Amino acid sequence: MTTQRLFSQDFILCFFSQFTLSLVFCMLIPTIPIYLLRFGAKEGEIGFLVGIFSVSSLVLRPFVGRALLKIPERSFMIAGTLIYAGSSLAYLIAPPFWPLFIVRAFHGFGMGFFSTAIFTMLANITAETNRGQLISYFYLSFNMAFALGPYFGMLFINHFNFNVLLIVCSGLSLISFYMTTKLRKREIVQTEKQPLRLRSFLSREGLPPSIMCFILSFIWGALSAFFPLYALKHGLSNPGIFFIFVAITLFLGRLLGGRILDHSQRERVIMPFLILIVMAIAILLFSATLSMFILAAVILGAGWALVTPFLMIYAIEKAGPARGPAMATYTALGDLGTGLGPMIMGFILELADYPIMWSCLILAGVLNFLYFYYSIVKKARALGG
Numbered sequence: 001m002t003t004q005r006l007f008s009q010d011f012i013l014c015f016f017s018q019f020t021l022s023l024v025f026c027m028l029i030p031t032i033p034i035y036l037l038r039f040g041a042k043e044g045e046i047g048f049l050v051g052i053f054s055v056s057s058l059v060l061r062p063f064v065g066r067a068l069l070k071i072p073e074r075s076f077m078i079a080g081t082l083i084y085a086g087s088s089l090a091y092l093i094a095p096p097f098w099p100l101f102i103v104r105a106f107h108g109f110g111m112g113f114f115s116t117a118i119f120t121m122l123a124n125i126t127a128e129t130n131r132g133q134l135i136s137y138f139y140l141s142f143n144m145a146f147a148l149g150p151y152f153g154m155l156f157i158n159h160f161n162f163n164v165l166l167i168v169c170s171g172l173s174l175i176s177f178y179m180t181t182k183l184r185k186r187e188i189v190q191t192e193k194q195p196l197r198l199r200s201f202l203s204r205e206g207l208p209p210s211i212m213c214f215i216l217s218f219i220w221g222a223l224s225a226f227f228p229l230y231a232l233k234h235g236l237s238n239p240g241i242f243f244i245f246v247a248i249t250l251f252l253g254r255l256l257g258g259r260i261l262d263h264s265q266r267e268r269v270i271m272p273f274l275i276l277i278v279m280a281i282a283i284l285l286f287s288a289t290l291s292m293f294i295l296a297a298v299i300l301g302a303g304w305a306l307v308t309p310f311l312m313i314y315a316i317e318k319a320g321p322a323r324g325p326a327m328a329t330y331t332a333l334g335d336l337g338t339g340l341g342p343m344i345m346g347f348i349l350e351l352a353d354y355p356i357m358w359s360c361l362i363l364a365g366v367l368n369f370l371y372f373y374y375s376i377v378k379k380a381r382a383l384g385g
Helices: 009-028 031-038 045-066 072-092 098-123 128-138 140-160 162-181 205-232 240-257 266-285 291-302 307-319 323-351 354-383
Strands: none
Touching: 009 031, 009 072, 009 098, 009 128, 009 140, 009 162, 031 045, 031 140, 031 162, 031 205, 045 098, 045 205, 045 323, 045 354, 072 098, 072 162, 098 128, 128 140, 128 240, 128 307, 140 162, 140 240, 205 240, 205 266, 205 307, 205 323, 205 354, 240 291, 266 291, 266 323, 266 354, 291 307, 307 323, 323 354
């Protein structure tokens, strides 16, 4: 298969549109907690304002997933980019708590529209024979954003101010909007009209990978919200360095390992990666220096490299033609985890300290591994004979 045939025009546009919008999200990862800290917000308030973005996103996803059975993905992607652009500017006039809470919730709606639609489009434009490879490549758009976003977000607030950062975020959102408008209009194949039921919005077949996505997102949401503050306490002036090493390792892992998901027994391949995630958080529990932070980042990136593409592929393949509801279930539970992670860990930090928080995240990683083994690996072995 040639490179030209492997990467269609729509795939390339989706890739760079996702990269640009993810760059906005990633520039705000370390900066929003610091922004709130400068207003005197407590850890619980920071966790709540960080987490409401993802929680509000998940509210729309089941409805978007069902609507995607009738409405082209491109329409929801365009709406999502415009909401992103408007929300970035609204931060300029929205101080904590409640004004910023409303803006963060509205910003999350944009994520709900865009990411549910783009994952569904990705499922529809990739062939089954190379889906694992293409989805792994697509996830590099997130990796590139994670490599650049946190670092440059911190540079903007250290050398300029938050206003400049937010104007840049709005401009990047409009660039994503422009690329999204260049996507070809796909015709939706109408299926038989079915009554409104819970199954119309959610996918039971996609539930096991979605539950794993929830736990992983819970870990990531808490880590991304509070690692910047943890790193600042230990003298690291730019926590974005940690995210750069996570992203570089993710990039290399997915670039080199993408074909593994198409040519290997996926369930066996993923188990060591889940163990690496637990190891990385355990290292953070005892880390206080830049070298230890970098070691944890490299191991975390290696662990994360193929897990999320695997889970998405698993959800797509189990869903059959009902990919919209499957992607809605998968992304909604991911959002729920990303939102609840900082919320719950923020309150734990108010009551305890960082070692307790890292210990809780280690426990979540162990539970995720056990759930994967008993709900997916053993089931695959039983079906395999």
